[in-house]
Amino acid sequence: MYSALPARSVAVILGTRPELVKLAPVVHRLGDATRLIHTGQHWDDAMSGRFLAELGLPRPEVLSSIGGTPRAVQIGRSLEQLDALFADDRPAAVVVQGDTNATLAGALAANARSVPLVHVEAGLRSHDPAMPEEHNRILVDAVSDVLCAATPDNRANLLAEGIPADRISVTGNTVVEAVRRHLPGDGRRTALLARHGLVHDRYVLATVHRPENTDGTATLRTVLTELAALATAEVPVLLPLHPRTRARIEAERLGGLLAGIRVLEPLGYGDFLALARHAALLVSDSGGIQEECTVLGRPLIVVRRSTERPESMADFADLVTPGPELGRLARLRLAEGDRGLRRLAALPSPYGDGLAAERIARLVATAAGAAGAAAGQALAS
Template sequence: MNHLINTFPSRSVAVVLGTRPELVKLAELIRTLGPAARVLHTGQHYDDDLSGSFLDELGLPAPEYLTGVGGRPRALQVANALAGLDERFAAEPPLAVVVQGDTNAALAGALAANARDLPLVHVEAGLRSHDRAMPEEHNRVLIDRLADVLCAATPDNRELLLAEGVPAERIAVTGNTVVEAVRRHRPRAEDREAVLAEYGLTRDGYVLATIHRPENTDDPAVLAVVLGELAGLAHELPVVLPLHPRTRVRTEEAGLDPLLDDVTCIPPVDYTTFLALAGDAAVLVSDSGGVQEETTVLGRPLVAVRRSTERPEALAEFADLVTPGLGISTAVHRRLAQGKAGLRRLASLPSPFGDGHASERIAGLLTQVVRPSTAEGPRGPTAPHAVRPHRSAPAVFAGV
């Protein structure tokens, strides 16, 4: 596979992203593609705390940045990113486009690829919450309808796609790239101890919380309930809250700052520090989809504060799904009551999201979309060319 990727022209595979989770989940694939990767960042996460420092930490090449996207309403984010990507694809057409997940950046990348008739690979395809109130649900469904290659993280994701009528030959079960991200970036034990010492924490003796979704932050009454639950827990054991910019602003606007008096609020942290904190927490409280996956690799319990989830695989053992209210502290106490034995049991379980080779498999699928030409042509006899899979063609991409 690697020798085929080495034949790709420089900057021939466009990897479109715009948020911190996308940087994390696509980092290993970008490294695998090497000079062939052309990273385009829409700036959906425009705060340097959320994206800027991650580029250095993850060792990624400097991306091409679009302007006029970050901080805009959803429709303008998609429209402006689509216009910017179309302009760049027209000037320098890639041989394939890769998008990940369900962000506005991913949808814009998928639409731009479709408009230019470029092969589209969707990483983390087939997630479904069946919650039409969730903007990401609309994004992921649309991207899956446009994609030529759908990289499903789990067999359940594949079954959902098949049930929606996606041909089996377009779907491959690759695993989730988050597994290799966590394994690569989780610090060694001595470094984790140093992080805990910095914050005055002890292993298995604190709660780590992350809250940022609009459903939990945009309604002051709901936000007050969530922060109130965290404040109550903080009377029993330390609660550490890396404060997302949206949550910080909404808390200030609603006059809810006193609810944070007993919570240890810290700025957003780099990925390595987050994994150090998450991997030694007694329990996590979060509304993040990515954290639902990461805790299965770290072997830690999670209370997911959401109406619904597109990652039910985590609920089997690792996570409890609750809506804002007393269910948060109840679920936390239930997990705490399981003690060290409960933590050991979770640590012994495999992650349902794969074996840590997803990026390698996705790169292999790219070699089927962009493969060496055997015919003489303007690119030369062995240069790669794009192969747009026919949607009704016989099987090209088999499930892994």
């Protein structure tokens, strides 16, 4: 269906590993029409390179001097470089996903050049003005031509803000496809658990990386203390340590709090999904894991002050700020045992039927085709 799109005519802009995961199904649908551009927000060969290979994505164009800089610098430098790229080789459409600095820079670059903009995962709202991501997603939605809302609630958020209904489509979330495609088979999962000395449904898997949990010494200390207190000989706590979190732990001399936790190196996407699939409980501040847990059928404690994914909270997840409530809610979920896991496994994900990428790719092709036709008419006149 997308063979009519010229090669490399659709600029897909991303800057973080979660965006790689979420946009991979769309890139696979668009095929040779994709021009993948990485802003470098989370770029390193060891991590991002591994994700590209694992997700079957082409090597992207990578912008320079972005990673590790303040938010305003990331957005400004990305916007400047993207504008130069678009001036030299104008895309037929631009696709961005979510709410990162790369997303906002890509949206502004498309808008500045009057290129049709498709926003994947539009309409999420935490209603928390302290979150930089909330500002990013609101601004991107405001300038987007095609808004791909993952859920009806996301669509309702957009309508409430005055976005015209004809610009919004409920597509589902590509996370469903990503999890189904990259979750390893039974044999590989069993081998991975054996390698780590783990028993199915008898361990906790945690991730911590957001600034609200790592930048303050007291908060980071509390999170690590609560995680360590959950660990027992029968139910260990695993913590794949994000480089940013590791650096903060070392800088604040909190390494002793890791003594009761099994610290792992960062995991590839498939290995993470394999461990998450058989965890008795997930504990995380990640946005993506709030969606992935609903596909995997696992309970989750969300360690954040707010969430833009209330759909997960209905059955799969509990929202909690760092403190004793974290441990209390975690123990309640663990106490549900196999009965609780069976209940969640029987529930459908609120994020769609696994066909989101096909719907999004069709919308991208329509937007690009319409822009091309309009340009042709302008030239003819």
